[in-house]
Amino acid sequence: MPLHVLAILNQPSADAAPHDPDAPAFTFADPSQPHLSVMDLGATRGDGIFESISVGSGRAQALEHHLRRFASSAAKLELPAPDLDVWREAILAAIVELEPGAESWVKTVLTRGVEGDGRPTGWVYAAHTADFSAARTEGVRVVTLDRGYRHDVEQTSPWLLAGAKTLSYAVNRAVLREAHRRDADDVIFVSSDGYVLEGPTSSVVFRRGNTLLTPGTGLGILDGTTQANIFRFAETLGLETGFELVTPDELRAADAAWLVSSVRLAAPVRELDGLPLAVDSEFTAALNDYLLALRD
Incomplete structure (x- = not known):
């Protein structure tokens, strides 16, 4: 069984024509070979969306939540709405096709397609996950960086696509390089008016x-x-949960903090802007055990 799986969707959206009227919903292809047109707007403009889904013991984590977010991102970019039934089928098929492993991940990508063609491009890629055990156990050193937007940008300037998971990741890569220049591992964005974001x-x-x-x-x-x-998970332990607008100083005063994501899972913040933060190793281990076991 392969270590990398690529499924290319024939009709990523029911709102657009298929690429081949006689082809099935998706086909597996060799991921080492070229498949994307140089005129695809995903490549030339970063005009598209994606999701990364954690897979453990052959089952996807939060699959329906990821699909809802995928559709929400498409709506924000005014892309043709993804046919979620087809995407779900392709995701599950890619997981079955992939060689079994303790942890894997699946990436879904939808682009606007070749400029002027009117048909979006879509694919699903599955592979095994890198080793994140050090980040999960030892924690990460984090710096705060100004994102350049006010905290209410979603309401004031929806055209900036805040909250959409787009392919335009140049800034997200640049801030990680800046973190490394500051002898840190990762970043927390802060709004221009001083609030913690993500x-x-x-x-x-x-x-x-x-x-x-x-x-x-x-x-x-x-x-x-x-x-x-x-x-x-926290609610099963009797903990309260909630949403709160906080400043970096208030975050530093917290009893513990984590950066959490679909593939790396929960990485405790052990240092924030050069100052040490307490790491709750026992609770962090419980979080990651729960996330690794939780599949839907």
Whole structure:
């Protein structure tokens, strides 16, 4: 069985024509070979969306939440609506096709397609996950960086596509390079008016006493799939959960903090802007055990 799987969708959206009227919904292809047109707007403009889905023991984590977020991102970009039944089928088929492993991941990509063609491009890629055990156990050093937008950008400037998971990731890669220049591993974005937002590839979760919190809704940040599952786990332990608008100083005063994402899972923040933060190793291990076991 292959270590990398690629499924190319024939008709990613029911609102657009198929690429081949006689072809099946998707076909497997060799991921080492070229398949994308140089005129595809995903390549030339970053005009598209994606999701990354964690897979453990052959089952996807938060699949329906990821599909809902995929559709939401498409709507924000005014892309043809993804046919979620076809995408779900392709995702599950790619997981079955992939060589079994303890942890894997699936990436779904939808682009506007070749300019002027009117048909979107879509594919599903599956592979085994890198080793994130050090980040999960030892934690990560994080710096805060100004995102350049106010915290209410989602309401004031929806055309900036805040909260959509787009292919335009140049900024998210640039901030990680800046973090490395500052001898850190990762970043937490802060709004221009001083509020904690999210990481470039993660949600922020923090604990204050018996309450687990994340920055409030309507901030132009992603609807975190892993954060939602962590809240469900916390509630089974009798912890309170909620959303709160916080400053970096208030985050530093928290009892513990994590960057959480679909593939890396929960990475405790052990240092924020050069200052040490307490790491709750026992609770972090419980979070990651739960996330690794939770599949839908």
